[in-house]
Amino acid sequence: MPNKPSQPQLKDEQMYEELREKGDSKEKAARISNAAANRGRSNVGKSGGKSSSYEDWTVDELKKRAKELDLHGYSKLNKKKLIDELRNH
Numbered sequence: 001m002p003n004k005p006s007q008p009q010l011k012d013e014q015m016y017e018e019l020r021e022k023g024d025s026k027e028k029a030a031r032i033s034n035a036a037a038n039r040g041r042s043n044v045g046k047s048g049g050k051s052s053s054y055e056d057w058t059v060d061e062l063k064k065r066a067k068e069l070d071l072h073g074y075s076k077l078n079k080k081k082l083i084d085e086l087r088n089h
Helices: 013-022 026-039 061-069 080-089
Strands: none
Touching: 013 026, 013 080
16 A cells, blocks of 8 residues: 655644635645644734835845745746735745
8 A cells, every 4th residue: 555645734624624715725724724723823813023014025035935935936036926926825
């Protein structure tokens, strides 16, 4: 019997399903629901983060963030398209 690659385990399936119904990608929904399970729902998604708007970032900073998120195909994007990719991955 061949080994199947292990699938990441969801820690809050209800929240995952709610996020998917709202249109979030599988990856984003899993990341948010697992963070909520680890830190508590009330701490996830609070506004008032310390990061500035992507429009204030340099293209190099945006590309570094895209690399951290393991996005692909971002190297030739202009700033506006790169911001769109980061916001909608």
